Amino acid sequence: MVTVNALTELPPRPDAGELVAIPQGWEVREVEQFLYREARLADENDYDGWEALWTNDALYWVPVDGEGDHPRSTVSVIFDNRNRISTRMKQVKTGKRYAQAPPSNLRRIIGNVELIGGRENAAGGVDLEVGANFMALESRPRGNELWGGRVTYRLRQVDGQIRLVYKKVVLVDNERPLPTLGFLI
Amino acid sequence: MTALLPPEIEGGSRFDRLVQPARVHGSLYTDPSIFAEELRKIWHRTWVFVGHESEVPQPNDYVRKQLADQDVVMTRDKDGELHLLINRCAHRGLQVCDDKAGNSSSFRCPYHGWTYRNTGELLGYPYNKGYGGKNKLELGMGKVARVDSYHGFVFGSLAAEGPSLDEHLGAAKGEIDRLVGLSPDGQVKLDAGWLRHRTRSNWKFLAENETDGYHPQFVHGSIFGVTGSPIGALYSDNSTAVTRNLGDGHSENDLRPEFRSFAEPMRWFGTTPxxxxxxxxxxxxAYGDDAQRRMIEGAPHVMIFPNLFIAEIQVFNIQPVAVGECVQYATAVQMAGGHELNQRMVSQSIGSVGPAGMLLADDTEMYERNQRGVEMADPEWLDVRRGLGRESVDAAGFTIGAATDETGMRGFWTHYKSLMEAED
Incomplete structure (x- = not known):
């Protein structure tokens, strides 16, 4: 039998560890185009298109309290692996995910796109880590919300396509009460 | 906004007119003067859940908390005693404590350097000759008059006199006992941080909804359907679960009859041994022969008046902001000793609750539509009669209804009315 204590050990937090050099073969313009596409799919509630960007080792993380504490031992707004992203998409596609039915009207701007470094992945490769700032205006029946923050992406080239491995969204106001976040941030 | 008073009923107290056995008036959710009266007669008087002792485990730990409209600092002094300090300097009213949490035996106001012990006592003030020397002022930080805890759940009452916490909790204590009895060492912790969900709704819509067994199949059908969750069936017309008015405004959805019939340990948690x-x-x-029963029956689903909701593995702290706004603070129950359930409870809670939760964001959508709805003129009333004709009294003397009945809401309103009819 597995001992109780062995199961309490936490893996390193997903943003722990040192970056390595920016991997070869990435063009900043191409990276930006990918980020803009991801943003457009999210803005337009294209759930299938957005979900298809992710790799199987996906991690979609929206912490609270700045950069957040360890997401396996403390609560986050979102901490989705690939399965949970899929569940989230299936739920919203029922049309009865009332927090997003009707869906938000939404547009976001991404800026300050910066290639940050390389991040070694479990398969032995190196993913590209990209930082950006964003601002999104959300319109819902009860009013508008302005969302803003810092996004860290990890990207990987798979069969000649750019895919999304990791997206961490640190909202500037994540130390305060947040309204319902029903859309894809 | 709905009319302030329903015109067709005369006599009795104001709250006799607004709170009736089968219906309540819409103005209870929209009238700012009623909200102001609630602050005085409920939030500044009765026992309000504030936090948990595990948030300040060490001597001199502190954490900022909210008690309705009051910014309070929950401290543990050097001797281990808990205090709820009102975060206001006795000199010029500033917030004395800026940090959200930390460890310190004292707090220093940034404005003129007045310093307070973490018990609220004034320790000193700079250039003391202006006050005739040291220790001349009989001032200190304000304090929540009474602080008490039950199994680590910390409550505060701003009223110096009144029922004890033990009396206030009444039968709801048994539900907290059930929760901690699922921990092998008999203790839980609430140290996994808090999600803060801003909700544009009157706080009472939340308190009523927490043990409303009628809504889950509808509001949560989307997530139950895609995950194949068996939770929906617990709140169906055929369910053997009961809704229980525990008295003193507390209520529960008692799901044990369903879990006993399956007799599968850990089914309540959606897993297997x-x-x-x-x-x-x-x-x-820890519990020998009784362990099996505990693991079959599972955790409580109880709303403790006015603001503590224990939803099996999540704990909610509801705090009002204004007549049409409140904040839901939510966290995952953690078990002392840190075993394998803890990470699962964190993960399930992240999926379920908070601003993006696949359950609570939909509840919150309902609360906000509730609020918009009661601003409409007609009909003026909200109906709370469901199950009124099929209630019974259980062996312990509590009123119970079917799984989907509004028995809990009616218990809430009976207690609410008694508090609001009290003298100012």
Whole structure:
């Protein structure tokens, strides 16, 4: 039998560890185009298109309290692996995910796109880590919300396509009460 | 906004007119003067859940908390005693404590350097000759008059006199007992941080909804359907679960009849013993023959008046902001000793609750539509009669209704009315 204590050990937090050099073969313009596409799919509630960007080792993380504490031992707004992203998409596609039915009207701007470094992945490769700032205006029946923050992406080239491995969204106001976040941030 | 008073009923107190056995008036959710009266007669008087002792485990730990409209600092002094300090300097009213949490035996106001011990006592003030020397001022930080805890759940009452916490909790204590009795060492912790969900709704819509067994199939059908969750069936017309008015405004959805009929340990948690072997072994070691019953019956689903909701593995702290706004603070129950259930409870809670939760964001959508709805003129009333004709009294003397009945809401309103009819 597995001992109780062995199961309490936490893996390193997903943003722990040192970056390595920016991997070869990435063009900043191409990276930006990918980020803009991801943003457009999210803005337009294209759930299938957005979900298809992710790799199987996906991690979609929206912490609270700045950069957040360890997401396996403390609560986050979102901490989705690939399965949970899929569940989230299936739920919203029922049309009865009332927090997003009707869906938000939404547009976001991404800026300050910066290639940050390389991040070694479990398969032995190196993913590209990209930082950006964003601002999104959300319109819902009860009013508008302005969302803003810092996004860290990890990207990987798979069969000649750019895919999304990791997206961490640190909202500037994540130390305060947040309204319902029903859309894809 | 709905009319302030329903015109067709005369006599009795104001709240006799607004709170009736089968219906309540819409103005209870929209009238700012009623909200102001609630602050005085409920939030500044009765026992309000503030936090948990595990948030300040060490001497001199502190954490900022909210008690309705009051910014309070929950401190543990050097001797281990808990205090709820009102975060206001006795000199010029500033917030004395800026940080959200930390460890310090004292707090220093940034404005003129007045310093307070973490018990609220004034320790000193700079250039003291202006006050005739040291220790001349009989001032201190304000304090929540009474602080008490039950199994680590910390409550505060701003009223110096009144029922004890023990009396206030009444039968709801048994539900907290059930929760901590699922921990092998009999203790839980609330140290996994808090999600803060801003909700544009009157706080009472939340308190009423927490043990409303009528809504889950509808509001949560989207997530139950895609995950194949068996939770929906617990709140169906055929369910053997009951809704219980525990008295004193507290109520529960008692799901034990359903879980007993399945007699499967850990079904309540959506898992099986072989997937959490360390926990199951620890439970058997701690509770012997009774462990099996505990793991079959599972955790409580109880709303403790006015603001503590224990939803099996999540704890909610509801705090009002204004007549049409409140904040839901939510966290995952953690078990002392840190075993294998803890990470699962964190993960399930992240999926379920908070601003993006696949359950609570939909509840919150309902609360906000509730609020918009009661601003409409007609009909003026909200109906709370469901199950009124099929209630019974259980062996312990509590009123119970079917799984989907509004028995809990009616218990809430009876207690609410008694508090609001009290003298100012």
């Amino acid at each position: 072989d997937r959490v072997p360390g926990y199951v072994a620890a439970m058997h070691e």
